[in-house]
Amino acid sequence: MSTTTPDTGHARADGPRTEAPALAPRPSWWARTGPADLTRRGAVVVVWALMVVAFGIASPHVFLTSGTLQIILGSHGELIFLCMALVCVFSVGEFDFSVASVMGLSGTATSVMYVTHGWPMVAAAAFGLALGIAAGALNAVIIVILGVDPIIATLGMATALVGVALWLSNLTTVNGLPFGYSDIATTHLAGLPLFFYYGVVLVVVVTYVLFATPLGKHMTFVGANSEVARLAGVNVNRIRFGAFMFSGLLSGLGGLLLAANIGGYDPVSSTASLLPALAATFLGTAIIVPGRFNPVGTWIAVFFLYTGIVGLQLLGLSGWISDFFFGASLVLAVTVSTLLRRRVATR
Amino acid sequence: MSTTTPDTGHARADGPRTEAPALAPRPSWWARTGPADLTRRGAVVVVWALMVVAFGIASPHVFLTSGTLQIILGSHGELIFLCMALVCVFSVGEFDFSVASVMGLSGTATSVMYVTHGWPMVAAAAFGLALGIAAGALNAVIIVILGVDPIIATLGMATALVGVALWLSNLTTVNGLPFGYSDIATTHLAGLPLFFYYGVVLVVVVTYVLFATPLGKHMTFVGANSEVARLAGVNVNRIRFGAFMFSGLLSGLGGLLLAANIGGYDPVSSTASLLPALAATFLGTAIIVPGRFNPVGTWIAVFFLYTGIVGLQLLGLSGWISDFFFGASLVLAVTVSTLLRRRVATR
Amino acid sequence: MAGLTKTFGRTTVLRDAHVDLVPGKIQALIGQNGSGKSTIVKVLSGFHRPDAGATLHRGGRSYDLPLSAHELDELGIAFVHQDLGLVDAASVVDNIRVGRFSRGRLTRRVDMRQERAAARRTLDRLGSSIDVDGPVGALSAADRAIVAIARAVQSLRAGDGVIVFDESTQSLPPEVLAGFYDTIRDLAADGTAILLVSHHLDEVMALSDSVTVLRDGRVVASAVATAQTSVRELTRLMLGVDPQVHPLREEVETTPADVVLTATGLTGRRLRGLDLQLRAGEVLGVTGATDSGHEELPYLLAGARPGRGTVACGGTTVSLAGAGSRALLDLGIALIPQGRTTAGLALGLTASDNVSLPRMRARNSRYRLSSGWQDEEARSVITEFGITPPRADLLMGAYSGGNQQKFLIGKWMVARPRVLVLHEPTQAVDVGARRDILRNLRRAAAAGAAVVVISIDEDDLAAVCDRVVVLAEGRPSRQLAAPFTAEDVLGTRVSALEKQS
Amino acid sequence: ATSASSNDPGVAAAQKVVDSRLGSQTFKADLPAIDQIAKAKDKKVLYTAISLKIPYFQNVLKTMQSAAGLAGVQVDGCDGNVTPANIAGCVTQAISQHYDAIVLDNIPVDLIGQGADALKGAGVQIISAEGESLPAADGVTYAGTGGPEMLQAAANWTIADSGGKANVLIVQQNDTPLQVKYVSQYMQPTFAKNCPNCKVQVISVTAAQLGNLGTQVSAALLKDPKIDYVVSEFDANVQYIVTGLQSSPRGKSVKLVGAIGDLAALQRVRSGQFQRADVLVSPSYAGWAITDQTLRVLVGAKTWDRLDTPFRTFDTSNIGDVTVAQDGIDGGAIVGGDTWSHVFRASWGLS
Numbered sequence A, B: 001m002s003t004t005t006p007d008t009g010h011a012r013a014d015g016p017r018t019e020a021p022a023l024a025p026r027p028s029w030w031a032r033t034g035p036a037d038l039t040r041r042g043a044v045v046v047v048w049a050l051m052v053v054a055f056g057i058a059s060p061h062v063f064l065t066s067g068t069l070q071i072i073l074g075s076h077g078e079l080i081f082l083c084m085a086l087v088c089v090f091s092v093g094e095f096d097f098s099v100a101s102v103m104g105l106s107g108t109a110t111s112v113m114y115v116t117h118g119w120p121m122v123a124a125a126a127f128g129l130a131l132g133i134a135a136g137a138l139n140a141v142i143i144v145i146l147g148v149d150p151i152i153a154t155l156g157m158a159t160a161l162v163g164v165a166l167w168l169s170n171l172t173t174v175n176g177l178p179f180g181y182s183d184i185a186t187t188h189l190a191g192l193p194l195f196f197y198y199g200v201v202l203v204v205v206v207t208y209v210l211f212a213t214p215l216g217k218h219m220t221f222v223g224a225n226s227e228v229a230r231l232a233g234v235n236v237n238r239i240r241f242g243a244f245m246f247s248g249l250l251s252g253l254g255g256l257l258l259a260a261n262i263g264g265y266d267p268v269s270s271t272a273s274l275l276p277a278l279a280a281t282f283l284g285t286a287i288i289v290p291g292r293f294n295p296v297g298t299w300i301a302v303f304f305l306y307t308g309i310v311g312l313q314l315l316g317l318s319g320w321i322s323d324f325f326f327g328a329s330l331v332l333a334v335t336v337s338t339l340l341r342r343r344v345a346t347r
Numbered sequence C: 001m002a003g004l005t006k007t008f009g010r011t012t013v014l015r016d017a018h019v020d021l022v023p024g025k026i027q028a029l030i031g032q033n034g035s036g037k038s039t040i041v042k043v044l045s046g047f048h049r050p051d052a053g054a055t056l057h058r059g060g061r062s063y064d065l066p067l068s069a070h071e072l073d074e075l076g077i078a079f080v081h082q083d084l085g086l087v088d089a090a091s092v093v094d095n096i097r098v099g100r101f102s103r104g105r106l107t108r109r110v111d112m113r114q115e116r117a118a119a120r121r122t123l124d125r126l127g128s129s130i131d132v133d134g135p136v137g138a139l140s141a142a143d144r145a146i147v148a149i150a151r152a153v154q155s156l157r158a159g160d161g162v163i164v165f166d167e168s169t170q171s172l173p174p175e176v177l178a179g180f181y182d183t184i185r186d187l188a189a190d191g192t193a194i195l196l197v198s199h200h201l202d203e204v205m206a207l208s209d210s211v212t213v214l215r216d217g218r219v220v221a222s223a224v225a226t227a228q229t230s231v232r233e234l235t236r237l238m239l240g241v242d243p244q245v246h247p248l249r250e251e252v253e254t255t256p257a258d259v260v261l262t263a264t265g266l267t268g269r270r271l272r273g274l275d276l277q278l279r280a281g282e283v284l285g286v287t288g289a290t291d292s293g294h295e296e297l298p299y300l301l302a303g304a305r306p307g308r309g310t311v312a313c314g315g316t317t318v319s320l321a322g323a324g325s326r327a328l329l330d331l332g333i334a335l336i337p338q339g340r341t342t343a344g345l346a347l348g349l350t351a352s353d354n355v356s357l358p359r360m361r362a363r364n365s366r367y368r369l370s371s372g373w374q375d376e377e378a379r380s381v382i383t384e385f386g387i388t389p390p391r392a393d394l395l396m397g398a399y400s401g402g403n404q405q406k407f408l409i410g411k412w413m414v415a416r417p418r419v420l421v422l423h424e425p426t427q428a429v430d431v432g433a434r435r436d437i438l439r440n441l442r443r444a445a446a447a448g449a450a451v452v453v454i455s456i457d458e459d460d461l462a463a464v465c466d467r468v469v470v471l472a473e474g475r476p477s478r479q480l481a482a483p484f485t486a487e488d489v490l491g492t493r494v495s496a497l498e499k500q501s
Numbered sequence D: 001a002t003s004a005s006s007n008d009p010g011v012a013a014a015q016k017v018v019d020s021r022l023g024s025q026t027f028k029a030d031l032p033a034i035d036q037i038a039k040a041k042d043k044k045v046l047y048t049a050i051s052l053k054i055p056y057f058q059n060v061l062k063t064m065q066s067a068a069g070l071a072g073v074q075v076d077g078c079d080g081n082v083t084p085a086n087i088a089g090c091v092t093q094a095i096s097q098h099y100d101a102i103v104l105d106n107i108p109v110d111l112i113g114q115g116a117d118a119l120k121g122a123g124v125q126i127i128s129a130e131g132e133s134l135p136a137a138d139g140v141t142y143a144g145t146g147g148p149e150m151l152q153a154a155a156n157w158t159i160a161d162s163g164g165k166a167n168v169l170i171v172q173q174n175d176t177p178l179q180v181k182y183v184s185q186y187m188q189p190t191f192a193k194n195c196p197n198c199k200v201q202v203i204s205v206t207a208a209q210l211g212n213l214g215t216q217v218s219a220a221l222l223k224d225p226k227i228d229y230v231v232s233e234f235d236a237n238v239q240y241i242v243t244g245l246q247s248s249p250r251g252k253s254v255k256l257v258g259a260i261g262d263l264a265a266l267q268r269v270r271s272g273q274f275q276r277a278d279v280l281v282s283p284s285y286a287g288w289a290i291t292d293q294t295l296r297v298l299v300g301a302k303t304w305d306r307l308d309t310p311f312r313t314f315d316t317s318n319i320g321d322v323t324v325a326q327d328g329i330d331g332g333a334i335v336g337g338d339t340w341s342h343v344f345r346a347s348w349g350l351s
């Protein structure tokens, strides 16, 4: 089975071959990071800054306010959860199209169980989360154990799960989650909802796991060359299985929190989040750690994209331009990052 | 750059390693195709037959009529065009998320130019088609020449092009294409619209090109191992470039014909066709030539999926069940085909 | 070819190199890993664009490099690449004819009858009778090589043309080599000029008429007649220093001690109940003909492939049925697989990451990675094996094949395992690097490890092993105990092969 | 809405409309009788809705099936799936399966383009239930179910609640011409007429871009911090608007008004989460009304142009009087009980 790695140039040699003096002491991070390297890492951040300046000039009184920041940071908390799910799955060399549908399933199930069937809130939330994990496990069984291509399997699951969510909810939006529950997502702290802070905590945790624990290293090797990992005693299938389960868990959590945020859930709306999540995750590979799926880069990418969209909306431009901006900035950012990387590689 | 092949086991040796007798006369197709082989090739077709029988029993008076056949074969002509675009791109080892958006762009542009700007019909259609080809060429430049990952690039293009189509149409559905134009898609022949026959012709042409011409063989080599193809003197980049252009052309054609079929176009609805097209194309790899993207298998897959959906609808079941059926049958069919292939391979 | 200069960024890897080929003669191209052999081939085949001034002279005319695939075809220059370049799922005829399919004028259709006939003709010319319609994936290694050669020679006119073999013998089992050499000699006898890139100096001595030696991108010896030189002289030209010649077995003494590993009833697809005992401080060699089961042994011993039998080591006995790599690693058995890019190393990650992977769990707490030891390990491998460039933070893909191989072996030796199992440890490695690697194996044994080398390279086996077991039909057939020579190993294997068939 | 303190005539007019729709609604109509209902027996009708994933349309379909069943007429459903290609598929189905009539619910006839002529050519009658009440024209019979009146009611509620000083943001859906017309020809004129001091802004959204509606609303609130009402043309969009209000610094003080509602809208009004008012009709009523018009078309009886739809407005003042549940909406209890089915049956001579 081909592993269909959504790798963005991972395997390419990165630095020029130099005649370094024998066993030179390892240079500091800063010294190793020349200006070209900074351009590579920071290209998108620079574009972000330019964008902020442009919007600031275009509408200084509206754009350059704390309100704008609140909107950009405070909306779309669920995207961070989906993106982190994708980062985990992509890191081990797999693919997952079903994150948004899993989110929808969990959110819907929680709302339906509480509102329609009168379960206690805690039981309803636990049920929603359990469904998310179960969906992740089903993905894992199909892909890791039965060996089906992950793109096809999760594409099918994505559609099937929307069906299940619609069935659970009897096709309707369900509303009326208790205020106390909504508070877990919407309570404001320093002007931003808790949902935002959960995202920050999640990004920190995933970054830590991926870059500072043995598990993260093992995941990286599974993604880069799973046979090497297997022969080094890494339980490759457990790691792949775990990545899908974790993806289900995070997507489910995102669903629970989104339901809390809205006070209910509409099962069909979830699929709209897939594309932004994929876009941000791919865009993240052009930031901070170029060529690798990385949580912080992805986090920045989410806010990069929404800075553009909110800025355009504040200028009164919406509708077609937001789609265009979304797509074009993804293509542009990744193209620039690919070209920069290539230049460094052949210097 | 990793090529991100959406290959479904392509590179795997297809048969068991046998000590073939030297220079035995070439066995007939039938003799080479053992019963296990037939199961492999035909599993989905058998499921299809069972499905038809089941629906026939459930609602004999409605389902088992020529009308049903007309609905199944006569609607969704545009899907065949999108699927063939995908087959071409997948065959050379690339990916294309943007087919549905390109279709939408061409359909919208044609309608807008004729209806809103009063261009002659022929000019409007030519413009729509040219936009489709241009979009394909842009994909090709970004992916083949600049070396950007095809999944990311076409994902971005897919979104950006929806924006362009919305901008062209000023955000609404455009209607009022002339009758004469609509006739090119809707004229009936033996109970089925011309749109259906175009699809058949297209499938025949693509099959011929892929399996019987040098170009097709070269495409297969590029998809299986582009380095081998390059060393054998195949102009790999031209073939990859061509595949994206052709994809743009076919998607554009699909858009023109869909616009003719409807008499106008709604720019946002096009994206809804992406998932069915991907599903059918992947499902097609489980039919006729297992493990390879193939036009006839894909054609069968489209009608397999729509038989299920129309059948369910005729039974009065709709809403959630169609999504569920769509997703579940994709997962199931590909799982069964993967398992069968694996069994044959290890026998 | 003349004036070949190739610069990658700031690194110049070819400096005004030149190669002269004569019709009907076999010319060998040798050099250390990274000396530029493949780069010459890639410049000629059009994969790399050389710096200005590179030209090809042929038939009294000059051409600027690079040439297009079409021009190469016109000029009758063809290539057989290291991994043969075959697509397994495609048929023999497609693999041979790819890039040259004829096309009907109106139908644009491939005339398969004609294609089959063309493929057949070429195969007949090479004296092969394989079925042209079967998939290449179903062919034996020898037949696969024939298909690759057939693709290269088909458009050469007899008595003309050039074929370049870049380490093509790498993927061939020894028993088919003789036939392969015959094929090459026949081609040369027809008047074709042949360029042969190889690390096997014996092969070079036996096959070539002349030798060109590269060092650091420069030609240090051009078309030296093979008859007038020796392995020792060639090695000196390649390395730039006098090679050490006395056997490693004597250079690094070891003293076999207690039995550390007992394997009983190893059974897999080919092995049939093999028993094996290893002593600390011993280097054991295992070899055999294709399909005799020796290729399977390392992976069974390390739990990397499903099999049956038991392995006892360090007081613990593990049953192989259902056991994975992990269980045998825990016993202290380290496997160095063949295929360094597919199973040995992750080329996209740094040297330090690659080296430290096996001890990631043991040397860290579960929740925190401490990084100091990783670089330390990588640096110790770099010093131990003399790897260049000596940088732990470089991506593995930026090292040459020989250096990668050193990292692969070093990554396992750093942990001082009880048992070291190696499969073809010197594949695609130059003489200098080979000696470094083999010396380190001896040192590991001297330090108390048990070392098993599974290889078909009789020179390696003769150089390092205290004992060699030859397998036939999945069981031990003969044994050799030191001292023995490469010829002894070869002879024993041939007689085992005869017994097998 | 008890802000009648103002003696502004526009506000008074608005308040009057609001008051008339807050209580139980009774359906009254003077329907011409259908003489030969037996002629409809064994005819087949294809009900094509913009999306059968929306429960309202599912319930209309169910009602139609049982109501038409009384006259021996078979009704099947076809899901338009919000895509013209799917809708075209439904048209194909109507023609090839020889239906006698097709009902297009919330699908403008324009959207099927040449399909309309193909249907006419095949002798399939077209009934448009897109919500507007129009006289039959061009071979199409209309069966309006009160959409324009409901949106006017939502506007009037806003005017009355604000005492004639509302600063309103209307969220308009842009997928079909009808959706645009609802706002420009019914809602905005209501504000213009009854509330000259109201400030009205419109933002538009398409189905594919609902994901960005939240930030679009936040941005609008940021640009004009005085906005105090957001009116959504369709309740289906309210949840996206809610996310926008959540992330907006002053979102909590904005009042949300929705129309053409569903259960979730009533739940929000009851719990007081953002939404303060909703206007809603029972799908049972719509199902009967559409069936009635369809039967008239099938037997060639006189059709009607407009009926007085029994829709009801809900806000904090009356939400406590009703049981908020799906069957209340489906059966009509929520608007004051089923006061229509016997009226229609009587006109068919089947009471």
Ligand SMILES: Nc1ncnc2c1ncn2[C@@H]1O[C@H](COP(=O)(O)OP(=O)(O)OP(=O)(O)O)[C@@H](O)[C@H]1O
Binding pocket: A017, C008, C011, C013, C031, C032, C033, C034, C035, C036, C037, C038, C039, C040, C400, C401, C402, C428, C430
């Ligand atoms: N794409 C590249 N970018 C930068 N440097 C390269 C590239 N390819 C080759 N080199 C450099 O060229 C040198 C020569 O490489 P080449 O592959 O020709 O060596 P070789 O003689 O074939 O070695 P081996 O014996 O391992 O096959 C390498 O050491 C490397 O430094």
Ligand SMILES: Nc1ncnc2c1ncn2[C@@H]1O[C@H](COP(=O)(O)OP(=O)(O)OP(=O)(O)O)[C@@H](O)[C@H]1O
Binding pocket: A013, A014, A015, A016, A017, A345, C033, C034, C038, C039, C082, C397, C398, C399, C400, C401, C402, C428
């Ligand atoms: N970005 C890079 N910077 C420096 N050197 C590079 C880079 N990329 C590749 N190389 C060099 O290019 C060479 C790869 O070329 P090639 O594929 O011919 O390998 P090789 O050395 O011939 O190995 P093998 O013996 O397995 O064929 C390596 O020797 C490596 O040192």
Ligand SMILES: [Mg+2]
Binding pocket: C037, C038, C039
């Ligand atoms: Mg080489």
Ligand SMILES: [Mg+2]
Binding pocket: C038, C082, C167, C401
């Ligand atoms: Mg090499």
